[in-house]
Amino acid sequence: MIAAHLPALQVVIPLMAAPLCVLLRRPVLAWALTLAVSWVVLAIAVALLLQVLETGPVTYPLGNWAAPWGIEYRVDLAGAFVLVIVAAIGAVVTPYARRSVEHEIPRDRIYLFYAMYLLCLTGLLGIAITGDAFNLFVFLEITSLSSYVLISLGSERRALTAAYRYLIMGTLGATFYLIGVAMMYMMTGTLNMADLATLMPAVADTRTILVALAFLTVGISLKLALFPLHLWLPNAYTYAPSVVTAFLAATGTKVAVYILIRIFFTIFGGVEVFRINLIGDVLMGLAILAMVSGSAVAIYQNNVKRMLAYSSVAQIGYMVLGISFATVTGLTGGIVHLFNHALIKCALFMALGCVFMRIGSVNIRDMAGLGRRMPVTMASFVVSGLSLIGVPLTVGFVSKWYLVQAALEKGWWPIAVLVLLSSLLAVIYIWRVVEVAYFRPAPEGGPAPAEAPLSMLVPMWLLTGASVYFGIDATRTLEVAGGAAAFLLRATP
């Protein structure tokens, strides 16, 4: 009986747990509830993925109102893959969160932190599962509002300005998305994505739909921090609490990329959207600029968290590049990079969370000699860093391999060169940290920082291990990502 209701429970369980956290109030209880919920959510996501692999897309009518009229939850391969990414990151971040949150967030606000964290999880899962364009907007707002709160909980006062700036940009993005949805509704009279997809070819050439497409693309690009709309991202990631940065860096922008994929390949699936409207060229250009400029700016950052934030801008460039190829290989590369980058960035930001806990700073100067004092943490940083660069036998290599292949398939070798160039820039900024941590002597005097607690090291190494494991044996992830890409592109002739 429960199996049929998994799509609803996927969203409802974290949604109900959030107010329960507020009622429980005690930090430990709120954390325990969050932990239980995050693992149940992961189990549901995995079950859904297996179900989709076996039987094809799963649908669920909310309130038993049939599809184009009621809200429909629709899980296809791409959606199920994103669900697993978000749920897995949530399940790994929660055990890590307990000590880190105790350290960074005032005790009387911890239960509110977990309530917001669960709401954010709800929104992210909802975006991936819903088959309704307006319902997606609602979940987008749940995610955004809770992430503004989460970011503003950072210990520095600058966290407030960072959150406020993100609020302005995020609201703009969401408004643009809503305007786009309203215009599509005006022309087709439906909000259901599958229904929109069938009605779209008839009206695709009208100016209203073209403007709608422009609003949707710009709005979601703001949300996913595509260059040059990324200005909110570095501050938000830098000043947010460590746990929040690790969670949002691994899930927030990924889900926004997923929305972009949904718009282009599901809603506009029957239209050759990339050929008519120059959108493909513009996206590709911006993606390449993001890749190169993000990595280049990262080299000059002294705050390591900010450095990784700029690196995220570059990595988002890779994903959008994969989308803009609009070929199965390219899209596979983009989708698999959602997963791979989530593993890498979450592990890297977790390592920085450990460092911040022990030395109270993530500035590169203060990290001198840390390789010897916190060997387990820094080793994880190095392995994930290698994966970020794209060294063979790590996940970073797998996604870049696909992107380079997709570029070569089309004969666009300069793009392949630029992907490699951006990876070389990644070598430089990761090396700066490695050099300081391993080859500079630790500062004299003062207490030597100890290794981070085990409850933080284990989740971090789980992700680091996964980023090596899926780098060596990528068949499972590539099978799902490739299947999702093929499924999404089937509509386009």
Next chain:
Amino acid sequence: MIFKAVLRVVSKLLIPPIMLFALYVQFHGDFGPGGGFQAGVIFASAFILYALIFGIDNARKVAPAWATRTLLSLGLVLYAGVGVAGIFLGGSFLDYSVLAEDPVIGQHLGITLIEFGVGATVSGAMITIFFIFAHQDG
């Protein structure tokens, strides 16, 4: 403003009808204009009027932080709980028809409970937001 006799007396006269009107909007919501959101805002406005006239501290005694937060979260729990009850009674999430023997009664029951949840959450949220801005406490 506690020393202005007219304000004090008029607000004391007004507050009970405001609350009553909120409940009218709440329970009339599934037949006519109204519903949980509007009712929640009207209900909260009674507390806000009280706070404006008699001071924040007095109002906080009537509606302490824990009470408004509990109200806020219970509303959401009630909403989602009704949805989950639909699953346990053999329907899908938020399917009201299975809540009673007769689907029509089930639909009425469902929407009334859901709107009650909305009303509780909205009034809790409105009061909380007002106090946060007015007093800089949680």
